[in-house]
Amino acid sequence: MKQLLTTDPEVYDLVKQEEKRQRDVLEMIPSENYTSGAVLETLGTVLNNKYSEGYPKKRYYQGNEVADAVETLAQERTKKLFGVPYVNVQPLSGSVMNLAVYFALLEPLKDKIMGLSLAFGGHLTHGQPQSATGKFFPSVLYTLGKDERIDFAALEELAMKEKPKIIVCGFTAYPRIIDFKRFAKIADKVGAYLMADISHIAGLVAGGVHPSPVDYAHIVTTTTHKTLRGPRGALIMVTQKGLNKNPDLGKLIDTAIIPGLQGGPHDNQTAAIAVALKEASTAKFKKYAQQIVLNAKKLAEELHKYDFKLISGGTDNHLLLVDLSNKQVNGAVAALALEAAGIVLNKNGVPFDKKPPFYPSGIRFGTPAITTRGLKERDMVKIARWMNAAIEEVKGFDFLTDDKAERKAMFDDYKKKIARNKQLKEIAKEVRDFCRKFPIPV
């Protein structure tokens, strides 16, 4: 980065600081990953400079021969990897991707979206009222059963009553295998489209360690930057089942992206997606996907030994959700303490959470990024030990009041105590020394 150093040492320094942070901690936010050096290089190429509004061979500007080849390559690789007949590779992020599907299929203020409530592990863009998806379209949100899993009987009853035009499955905080076949049965029964948003698990699907929704859903959406390990970006796939239901689905989605929601695609991003798709179709990636799950299962097993309460009792995928109520600490305080110990994850609500979203009962974490660095089952034993030691330092740091101002004051006090805590600093040092054995791609 010699040119950046000369032009703007301030930004150069910030990039270097972030590189150091990513190297020295255990990155356990389950939606994050370390993309490859090849992907990073592609993002920084001259493809960034081009305008390519439109689609291959149907562009509004000249000079798009290479852009056409890039986009076609990304399309072909997606079709092959996921086994779908049609894809749009242009959505700039996951949120636009889902909004585009709704605009393609639903009439605003009339047709209903049915998605899992955010408080139970759904995504904002699955019809939450705070999101554009819930403002433009009426939505009905389902929850989980008492066993913290999808309750298909309740789901069917709700779908029959509400008659949504689209049912969304695929989640952000659900540690179990998704039974796409059962979702499809319900969607087919009420005549709804089934959209599987596999943003979190696309890498697991590509690697063959999670069932694919392609035979069951009409539309499959995914971001490219989570377990799939590509650049930020997104894909909207139409399955054969989708085309059978509506032969115009592909065209409707293309039109919803441009002119509907976006202008020019980011060609450097599209090229980097193509690179990531090539990487994801290798035997090496299959092993990576398998290891993600092995690591998550091992971590769950080790955390059980320290009396951590795992939502649904464990995990089948890359993600763990823990209810910390029995540790007398809330997720916000725990996430801060863990960060001080070099373990980066996020606070999260748990099913039927009684605590407020800003200070929820749980934490959410996963193994995609640490597995990219080469960590194996034996390393999960260490991580569980560090996590437990860090949480022990903040046991009892919870709120016994509902008063907002008092809560804020207590939180600030806990923050100071965490910043001063010597044990947490000691763990962070151990974590840093450990992490340096596992280089990150830059």
Ligand SMILES: *Cc1c(COP(=O)(O)O)cnc(C)c1O
């Ligand atoms: C991450 C995610 C999205 C949104 O992706 P952004 O790129 O952050 O907009 C959508 N759906 C699900 C299920 C996700 O996990």
